[in-house]
Amino acid sequence: MSYNKPIRRVAIVGTGVIGASWAAEFLARSLDVVATDPAPNAEANLRKYIDEAWPALTAMGLSPKASRDRLSFTQDMKTAVSRADLVQENGPERPDFKIKLFASMDASTPSDSIIASSSSGITMSVMQSPCKHPERCVIGHPFNPPHMIPLVEVVGGSKTSPETVQRAIAFYASIGKKPIHLRKEVVGHVANRLQAALYREVVNLIHLGVVDVADADTAVSWGPGLRWGVMGPNMLFHLGGGVGGIQHFMDQFEGPLAGWWKDLASFTVWPEGSKQAIIEGVLKEANDRTVDQLAEMRDEVLLELVKLREKYAAAPALVK
Amino acid sequence: MSYNKPIRRVAIVGTGVIGASWAAEFLARSLDVVATDPAPNAEANLRKYIDEAWPALTAMGLSPKASRDRLSFTQDMKTAVSRADLVQENGPERPDFKIKLFASMDASTPSDSIIASSSSGITMSVMQSPCKHPERCVIGHPFNPPHMIPLVEVVGGSKTSPETVQRAIAFYASIGKKPIHLRKEVVGHVANRLQAALYREVVNLIHLGVVDVADADTAVSWGPGLRWGVMGPNMLFHLGGGVGGIQHFMDQFEGPLAGWWKDLASFTVWPEGSKQAIIEGVLKEANDRTVDQLAEMRDEVLLELVKLREKYAAAPALVK
Numbered sequence: 001m002s003y004n005k006p007i008r009r010v011a012i013v014g015t016g017v018i019g020a021s022w023a024a025e026f027l028a029r030s031l032d033v034v035a036t037d038p039a040p041n042a043e044a045n046l047r048k049y050i051d052e053a054w055p056a057l058t059a060m061g062l063s064p065k066a067s068r069d070r071l072s073f074t075q076d077m078k079t080a081v082s083r084a085d086l087v088q089e090n091g092p093e094r095p096d097f098k099i100k101l102f103a104s105m106d107a108s109t110p111s112d113s114i115i116a117s118s119s120s121g122i123t124m125s126v127m128q129s130p131c132k133h134p135e136r137c138v139i140g141h142p143f144n145p146p147h148m149i150p151l152v153e154v155v156g157g158s159k160t161s162p163e164t165v166q167r168a169i170a171f172y173a174s175i176g177k178k179p180i181h182l183r184k185e186v187v188g189h190v191a192n193r194l195q196a197a198l199y200r201e202v203v204n205l206i207h208l209g210v211v212d213v214a215d216a217d218t219a220v221s222w223g224p225g226l227r228w229g230v231m232g233p234n235m236l237f238h239l240g241g242g243v244g245g246i247q248h249f250m251d252q253f254e255g256p257l258a259g260w261w262k263d264l265a266s267f268t269v270w271p272e273g274s275k276q277a278i279i280e281g282v283l284k285e286a287n288d289r290t291v292d293q294l295a296e297m298r299d300e301v302l303l304e305l306v307k308l309r310e311k312y313a314a315a316p317a318l319v320k
Numbered sequence: 321m322s323y324n325k326p327i328r329r330v331a332i333v334g335t336g337v338i339g340a341s342w343a344a345e346f347l348a349r350s351l352d353v354v355a356t357d358p359a360p361n362a363e364a365n366l367r368k369y370i371d372e373a374w375p376a377l378t379a380m381g382l383s384p385k386a387s388r389d390r391l392s393f394t395q396d397m398k399t400a401v402s403r404a405d406l407v408q409e410n411g412p413e414r415p416d417f418k419i420k421l422f423a424s425m426d427a428s429t430p431s432d433s434i435i436a437s438s439s440s441g442i443t444m445s446v447m448q449s450p451c452k453h454p455e456r457c458v459i460g461h462p463f464n465p466p467h468m469i470p471l472v473e474v475v476g477g478s479k480t481s482p483e484t485v486q487r488a489i490a491f492y493a494s495i496g497k498k499p500i501h502l503r504k505e506v507v508g509h510v511a512n513r514l515q516a517a518l519y520r521e522v523v524n525l526i527h528l529g530v531v532d533v534a535d536a537d538t539a540v541s542w543g544p545g546l547r548w549g550v551m552g553p554n555m556l557f558h559l560g561g562g563v564g565g566i567q568h569f570m571d572q573f574e575g576p577l578a579g580w581w582k583d584l585a586s587f588t589v590w591p592e593g594s595k596q597a598i599i600e601g602v603l604k605e606a607n608d609r610t611v612d613q614l615a616e617m618r619d620e621v622l623l624e625l626v627k628l629r630e631k632y633a634a635a636p637a638l639v640k
Contacts (some may be wrong), residue, residue, distance in 0.1 A: 017480045070445075070518075079473065083553065143543045145559065151543035163551045166523040179537035188580040190531055194521050196580035198544075199553055201517040205322055215500035217552020222498035223463045223471035223511040224518075226629075229521040229549015231520055231614075232537020238602045238617045240464065242337075245604040248596050260508040260516035261588045275570050282566040295559045300633055301550045308624050309546075310427045312617055 005112055007030060007171050011084035013077060013105065015042050018146060019090035020049035020117050023071065025086075028057040029175040030066045036080035043073040052149055056303055063175075078108040086171065087115045088140065098127045098290040106131035116140035116168055120192060124157030124186045134159035138168045140179075141189050148302055153189045178311075193290035204265030206281070207274045213281025215231045229305055325432055328352060331404035333419045333425065335362050336436050339410035340369035343391065343625040345467040346408075349495040350386045355393050356400035362391040373467055376623050383495075398428040406491065407435045408460065426451035436460035436488055440512060440581050442640060443505045444477030454479035457489045461509050462500075468606060468622055473509045475502035496630075524585030526601065527594045531600025549625055 008031060012023045015037040023046060026033050035046055038209035049244050050068060057066075081087050088108055091101050098119065102109050105115055106128075115137045117127060138160050141153040152172045156165045166182060172179040180187060184198065187194060227236050234246070241249030286294060330353060332343045335357040339358050343366060346353050355366055370388055375618060377386075382633045394400050401407050407429055411421050418439065425435055426448075435457045437447060448454035461473040477486045492499040502509060508516060522536050529592030531539065547556050554566070605613060 011471050023526075063480045074640055088590060097373060120513055135333055149543060149546060151539060153539070180531060180538050182530050182535075185628045186525070186527065186528070186530055187583045188576075190525055190536070190539045192538060192576075193580055193584060194518050195526065195544045195553070196577050197584050198514050199577065200581055200584070201329050202553055205506070205513065207507070208504065209506045210502050210506055211584060213554050215502075216510070217554050218498050218500050219471060219473070219552070220514060220548050221550065221552040222629075223469060224551070225545065225548030225594065226622060226625060227549075227618070228470060228540050228545030229547075230541065230618055230623055231516070232539070232541040232545070233522055233532075234537050234598060234602050235605060235614065236532050236618070239618060241611070242610060245606075245611050246599050250599060254590060256508075256512075257516050258589055260513055261520050263507045264513060264517050264520070266586045270574060275574060278554060278568060282554050285555060286558060286565075289562070291559055291563060291565050293616040294555065297632055298547070298550055298556070298559060301628055302546060303633040304628050305546060305549055305625055306400045308540075308621055308628075312621055317485050 005085060007085040007114075009034065009083060009085050011036065011081045011087045011109075012090065013037075013080065013087055013101070013177065014090035014092075015039075015046040017049070017092060018142065018144065019088070020046050021053065021146040022088050022090065022142065024050045024057060024116070025051040025175070025305075026069055027062075027070055028062050028066050028147070030053075030063040030070070031175075033071045033072070034084065035071065035155070036075060037076045038075060038077075042075075045071065047077055053145075056299060057147060059303055060307065064290060067119060069163065077104065081105055081115075083108040084134040085113050087113065088118065089115065090118045093119060093121045093159070095122050095126060098122050099130055102127045103130040106133055106137070113138070114164060114168055114171070118142055120145075120189065124160060125185060126156065126157070127266065128159055131159075135161040136164050138164050139145045139189075140168055140172060142177075148174050148299060148306070150178040150306065151174065152179040152193060153182055153191060154176045155185055155189065157185065163269075200265055200267070204267070205277070206277060207271045210307045213278055222256050230309070325405060326436075327405040329403060329409045331356065331401045331429075332410065333357075333400065333407055333421070334408060334410035334412075335359075335366040337369070338462065338464065339408070340366050341373065341464070341466040342408050342410065342438070342462065344370045345374040345378060347390055348374075348380075348382050348386050348467070349386055350383040350390070351495075352390045353392070354400045354404065356395065356397045358395060358397075358590065362395075364621055365392070366378075366393065368515075378618060379626065389416075397424065401425055401429040401433075401435075405427060405433050407433065409435065409437045409439075412442045413439060415442050415636060417444060418442050421426050422447045422457065423450040426453055426457070426601050431456070434488055434491070437604060438462055440509065444475065444480060445505060446477070448477045448479055450480075452635055455481040458484050459509075460488055460492060462497075463511055463636060464497060468619060468626070470496065470498040470541065470626065471511060471513060472497045472499040473502055475505055475509065477505065511626065520585055520587070520616070522592050523591065523598070524587070527591045531555050532603040533598055550629070 014034040053055045111133045139155045142210040143149040143151045167181045237249045238246040332355040448457040459475045463469040463471045489499045557569045558566040
């Protein structure tokens, strides 16, 4: 595998919501994008998604020469991947389907090109199993929607080469994403596990009648969530320790944290009635605002927040 | 208790970091503040804290007539609370100490004034036990630092009147905080439990060697944390369901969420070596930046984020 091959042409395999968002992101970064999906109306839906995402991408800052005209579409997957420098796969999350798809993509993609999967539920070790060139297969799992959220989780399978992992990380970083490297394959990768851990306790506190759904959302988004929108939990604890930093924080809070752990929910099935209570509570909280209206509000604030964070990340000189 | 009594004069009992931050917040909202603390240098430290917080409070927007001149200090607790409309207590987190302190505050505070505690670790039922007027005692637990983070968790003890809870919620809301009502007393209230739930899995993934400390922070703060800085998890799942909303989300993701729950850590003690690994990882991540430098960066982004959120919350007309 030639590791100095530049990535200029990306194939998007599967143009559902995740694939379409990836396509928009890659176009905004001036890459050539060839998309493929067997579904009827796939091309029209893809172009509609990209048109709707374009104003936000423009506000976040397009790369020079970025253009929606760099998008082409074919229903033939083999054609789509045949000249790709990187394939971003977003197919249905069924192991049998993925294994067949990887065998087929592997056979048609140049052997020195990376095949990355957006899969959240199937390990690369499983997907790459039938490939002749499994070393160039890697997971690049985005957080929804990929064109808005910078995180990409990169993890190889048992046959993935370390060079492929490093090359995927470098590629995602080069287009402004924030890739992290998972050294081991675990169920749910990292971000979804952390989200599931927090949400289990949300479900628990609603189920116990401690808070209603709207107050649970306030607790996160006007409390710890505000801080997590700014920095990660380890660094925040470092700052929580004052001049003594993380060492002082640990001395002070290892006990209370372990005490809280003892009382947290550990259920692995949904408590009776909890899903319905959450559904009803959310609809009440939405208070006649449509999903589209709320999503627009989320995206506008998210966009400003990402710009704000990028500004500080790019200009550490702002910190005295 | 007279429930139409306006709250104009607040006593701060205990002027450590939490009490000092509350004092700054109340002054910024044009309230008269009387602070008390038996520690040597308490007044000087308090005034220094408030001076340092004032630029951020000014940037967030001071109320008309807000002034640091509205602060007075006395070492005598009884004098401090004797004319207060509301007491915000921030004493050491020791049950015996708190019980005595509440008995003493209760005896000296006008019986129609609220006594609120910032306690995170002791229930109001315990603290109010010796009081002659326990019905006006309530927990108003902030999230650190109180003058930056809007969340306040309000929860009564077994003898707290519902009117006191409602009055405390109305008061905190009137000064721009985001109070939530906890219907039951639980260990750690809500936000610290949610934080502990997420952090346990952070510790787990670092301990398992899946990610390093810096990548764990990236996973949160450039992934789900970004979204939690904008909206709560229930509402985000509603939007994640697309046009089908929360019902569709639950149909699709109740299975995967429960699957992840099965694999999450459930330890209640720190895994061997995990604290030290986190301390070392955080110091590496800080990369020679001091706690003060990092805290300044955190606070600047936080301040902008809160302003951004307030703008959207105040102007729902922005949502079509």
